[in-house]
Amino acid sequence: MAKTVGTSKEVSLESVLAGEVTDEQLKGLSFEQSLKLLEQVVAAVENGSLPLDGAIGAYEKGSVLVQHLRKLLSGAEEKLRMLSEAG
């Protein structure tokens, strides 16, 4: 079986909209999970069916996800590591 990337737990859109997710939890997500969640958040906010509070909360969490994704993509150029050195 393909291993899940990273050890982070899935975060559902529902829990984000319910305000149950902290920024720290979002920052622990893998790139793929974050991207998927951001897509859902954007779609939910665009949809306009959220109550105002929910939409603003979702917007804030969306911004956190954008920052997190950018951070995952940036970083210094990596050198080749030898497995034997990795211990």
Next chain:
Amino acid sequence: MDSSIKKRASGDPSSGDGPDYLSVTQVARLFNDILETSFPQLLFKGEISQLTVAQSGHLYFTVKDEGAQVSCVMWAGTARTLRFKPAAGMAVRCHGRPNVYPQTGRLQVVVSRMTEDGEGDLQRKFLELKARLERDGFFAPERKRPLPFMPRAVGIVTSKTGAVIHDMMVKIRERFPSMVVYLSETRVQGEGAAAEISEALRKLDASDLVDVIIVARGGGSLEDLWAFNEEEVVKAVFACRTPVISGVGHEVDTTLCDFAADVRAPTPTAAAEMAVPKVSDLLVRVAELERRLRDSDRWLQPRAQRVDELAGRLSARVGGVLAEARLHVKSAESSLVRIRPDRVIEMVSAKVQGLRDRLLQAGRSSAQLNARGVDTLATRLSSASRRRVETLAATIGHLGLRLESLSPQRVLERGYSIVSTEGRHVRSIGDVAVGAPLEVAVADGVISGKVQEISKESKWQKQ
């Protein structure tokens, strides 16, 4: 070739002029003509000897066996396509056309194809092993796993030296500069290479450092790539918990390792390309989502503002009505839990707002309606809404009374009492036993006692 030469060559006497003599050039052409028609394709095998590589790249050599030898030439263009480096003593199989080289008069074979003798055996072994491992399910398509979208790190099993690892690193840095790459080095050819490759794979898989593994080697002959056909390597690839990409050899090369891997890449660089996403593509995708999020923000702000604005207008215009409504509601509030005064106020406010909107609408559309008329309407509106609030408050008060009549105290006042034992209401003779403590609540106090007797007869039960 014209028939006159052939006739003369066979000494045909009918020409009548006495014997004709061919020029040497004509003889050579004759030989070549015969060789060409008789042996358009000659297949032979033997051992290479006296190999010379000319400056031009043409190969001159002899193929011999115990009893004979044949001169051979291979043109540079053909020599470049060879999958092995010919050397003296090597057993080979050749395809070619014989001819006479006019300048030396030597018979030679122009070889158009040459393979190592024994490669045929290797090919047979390859096909047999492939069939067996396929039957055992090592290549089953339903076992193939998808590659991770973005691995934490990439593992590569290949040689530490050479162009392969270099080219792959260039490709990975180009696509994803900060990608971590672990190399599990191994020899990729020769005696014991299969065991080393398998061990390198196992170590990388067990390290739990990488989310995808690439097995790579540059192109080569079937013999060069043989380690990747060994059962041991196929089984090691199969056993990996991490998805494996096989980038062994070039497009045309196929190894059993390719079949066992989750994904087969045509070249090592193509494998590197499959393993990591392109960071620029991802940044574009994130930027697009961010833009949409910001856009929805722009759309949200006016909505929030409109709500504030409406709230402000509402409280300014109907403040008086609201205060009055609150007062009316307050009296009933204490006995009512489920009907919320704020709901009532909301209803009233909405009604007032609606009426006001209609009023303004009317004011705008009707030219005859003067300011005084509007004032009158406003007054009527105000009294109408007041009446409505009064009606609502009366309803609430009434409900309050009904609720109150249901209170236990009222029931006790009507002469009923409530019997309980140890905090539980007594509803049935089964709720108590003889000797159990009893508490009888009446309108003005509590009487305590004990159960003396229990009878099944109900006082009001019909006989």
